[in-house]
Amino acid sequence: MLRQIKPRNARSKRALEKKAPKVVEHPKTALFLRGTTCSQIIQDALTDLYSLRQPLAKKFTKKNAIHPFEDPASLEFFSEKNDTSFLVFGSSSKKRPHTLTLARTFATKILDMLELHLDPESYRRIAQFKGRKFAVGLRPMMLFSGTAFESPVANEYTMAKSMLIDLFKGDTSSDKIDVEGLQYIVSIAADEPVGDDVKPAIHLRIYLITTKRSGQRLPRVEVEEMGPRMDFRVGRMQQPDEAIMKEALKTPRAGLEKTKKNVTTDTIGDKLGRIHLGRQDLSELQTRKMKGLKRSRDLDAEVGDVTADEDTLKRQKK
Numbered sequence: 001m002l003r004q005i006k007p008r009n010a011r012s013k014r015a016l017e018k019k020a021p022k023v024v025e026h027p028k029t030a031l032f033l034r035g036t037t038c039s040q041i042i043q044d045a046l047t048d049l050y051s052l053r054q055p056l057a058k059k060f061t062k063k064n065a066i067h068p069f070e071d072p073a074s075l076e077f078f079s080e081k082n083d084t085s086f087l088v089f090g091s092s093s094k095k096r097p098h099t100l101t102l103a104r105t106f107a108t109k110i111l112d113m114l115e116l117h118l119d120p121e122s123y124r125r126i127a128q129f130k131g132r133k134f135a136v137g138l139r140p141m142m143l144f145s146g147t148a149f150e151s152p153v154a155n156e157y158t159m160a161k162s163m164l165i166d167l168f169k170g171d172t173s174s175d176k177i178d179v180e181g182l183q184y185i186v187s188i189a190a191d192e193p194v195g196d197d198v199k200p201a202i203h204l205r206i207y208l209i210t211t212k213r214s215g216q217r218l219p220r221v222e223v224e225e226m227g228p229r230m231d232f233r234v235g236r237m238q239q240p241d242e243a244i245m246k247e248a249l250k251t252p253r254a255g256l257e258k259t260k261k262n263v264t265t266d267t268i269g270d271k272l273g274r275i276h277l278g279r280q281d282l283s284e285l286q287t288r289k290m291k292g293l294k295r296s297r298d299l300d301a302e303v304g305d306v307t308a309d310e311d312t313l314k315r316q317k318k
Helices: 010-019 040-053 073-082 156-168 242-248 295-317
Strands: 030-035 057-064 086-091 099-106 109-118 141-145 184-190 202-212 220-225 230-238 263-265 271-273
Touching: 030 040, 030 073, 040 057, 040 086, 040 099, 040 109, 040 156, 057 073, 073 086, 073 099, 073 109, 086 156, 099 156, 099 242, 109 156, 109 242, 141 156, 156 184, 156 202, 156 230
Parallel strands: 030 057, 030 086, 141 184
Antiparallel strands: 086 099, 099 109, 109 230, 184 202, 202 220, 202 230, 263 271
16 A cells, blocks of 8 residues: 655645646656766766666766665665656666666556666667657657567566667657657667577667658658667566556546536636626616716606696696
């Protein structure tokens, strides 16, 4: 069960409301950090992934004594402190050299984790590729190829697919996409499985898209590798708890936001309100003040007519 925190004052209540689940969540921010022992190859890989993730990214440069699979409390602390729900941890040891650990959190607790061991021989940095680079903050097109990613049973490769989508997808708060902003492709391929003992490798490539004149209505599209070039070998994994995963995958019902009665918005964006009143007594309605409609003059005229009639009757009797 998730821990429920009761606010003690108005300030803590506002802070909890800010972090509370929303109908439309804010885009995920990723935190990049390194361990006490981290090879230069992993440090360069963290820098390249950080540049691809910007502006939704934060990066620590100091060493941190963290062991994610043994004690994830430090990762949870950094995640809550920096309001980041995705973490990329780099480390290197004799048993597990050149390791990237991808972790996701839910309600400030670790949801799932996956280890990816980077191949140092095939790794190439972004700086080693010549040519133009893409602009910061653009959303990529993503391509997954390989039967390992299509497994109906949850395993390391289905988790790697989900995590890599979270890492590269960027800000998805808007459904509209500008075609001019589609400038690069993230291609992730997995080798075909050979046996049960050997796990297929994962190949990460990023290509820039270039459109050229073709003499026809549609342009000719060419791709050029931009970097980084990474080959991974899948390591340890921590699957999410079933109850917490069910809670994390909940989607809000349509129209969850409270709507005010009798208040609508027109096509221009102006607010329109409908007011309901009781039945009015029109006899007491205030009309325009005019000399000819004054009540005193009407009564004087009626009194004068009655007096003239009485005088006429007296004369007739005489």
